[in-house]
Amino acid sequence: MNESHSLARVDLNLFRIFVTVAQRGSTGAAAEELHLTQSAVSHALGRLRQQLGEPVLVRQGRHLVLTPHGRAILPKVQQALTQLQGCMGQGEGFDPRHSDLTFRLGFRDILEAMVLPRWMQELEQMGSPLSFTSSRVRGNQMAQRLLAGELDVAVDLERPVAAGIESCHLRDEPLVLLLGPKHPAFGQESFSQADYQASHHVLVTLQAEERAFVDQRMTGLQGERRVRLHCETYFAAAQVVAHTQLLLTMPATYGTHLASLLGLEVRPLPFDCSPLPIGLYWRRSSSEQAGLVWLRERLQQALAN
Known part of the structure; x- marks a missing residue:
């Protein structure tokens, strides 16, 4: 009886705020995401602590971290909120206009x-x-x-x-080759595998297993590329290609877009290469x-x- 009465008084918004603070690490960041004031978020955490009988988050330096109880209940709270959101959406569809x-x-x-x-x-x-x-x-x-x-x-x-x-x-997604106007093969019809391997390349940095995954699909390439530069993004790499003789191998759809923006040529790879799934x-x-x-x-x- 007492347990049912206690559950009836629980405000589900408190759990939503708890999850957001746990993910963002501070009441300020959570308040910004939830469109609330920071004091409202802090007050909600206080109310949740009262209802649960113990804290779920404690301050550690400039951040809030989960207590053992908070770590224990967080996955259950997330799952419950997800299921409730799904129930609310059932039969109603979704209208992005509203x-x-x-x-x-x-x-x-x-x-x-x-x-x-x-x-x-x-x-x-x-x-x-x-x-x-x-x-x-x-x-x-x-x-x-x-x-x-x-x-x-x-x-x-x-x-x-x-x-x-x-x-x-x-x-x-197939891979293609981008080259800029300073490369000797720009505007030329032929471009061989020997030309590819004799050139220097800019490479977009991937994790080791991703790099291996991509390289394994280049079944027709003999030997390794001569990499002069590693970049974090394809846009930066393509800009380098536009101003140097370096080559860039990248996914075709985005490569075609960048080539049109930067005046680059898009070529098929001069060897067998399976597309990326x-x-x-x-x-x-x-x-x-x-x-x-x-x-x-x-x-x-x-x-x-």
Whole structure:
């Protein structure tokens, strides 16, 4: 009887605030994301502490960290909130014109350039209040960040999925070669594998296992590329190519876009190379949420085109 009365008085918003603070590490960052004042977030944590009978977060330096009790209940709270959100979305569909959700995307610079400009233009035209947060995610951190609720979806090379993660194939992306006007082969019809291997290259830095995954698909390449420069993003690498004799090997769709912007040539690779399989990943517990169903379908449409 007392337990039922206690549960009836629980404010679910307190748990939502708890999860956000746990993810962001401070009441200030959580307040900004939730569109609340910092004092309101602090007050909510105090009320949650009173209702639970012990703290879930404690201050450590400039950050708030989970207590043992907080670590124990966080996954259960996240799962419960996800299930409740899914129930609310059932049968109602999702209308981006009337939703103020914020979607968290695990994108690399390629997808940010290919997808976000068109999405934001379309949403602005329809008067949608939707917002997005895009961040670069490394493959070995993807499952952890999805399961923790830090990301709603992620797009990456296809890889085995962890428990609790769903995935689907998005597309096969071929690799192409970009060269600039200072390269001796610019404007020339022929470009051989010998030319490729004699040239110097700019390489976009990947994790070791990703680099191996890409290199393994270059079945026709004999020997290694002569890499002069490592970059973090393809846009920076393409700008280097525009002003030097260096070559850049990169995914075709974004490569074609950058070539049109920077006056570069796009060439097929002068050897056999299998395309890169690209996958979409999300939490299994969010599979039926109407907003995230819309988001996944929208991503599939964007990349299919």
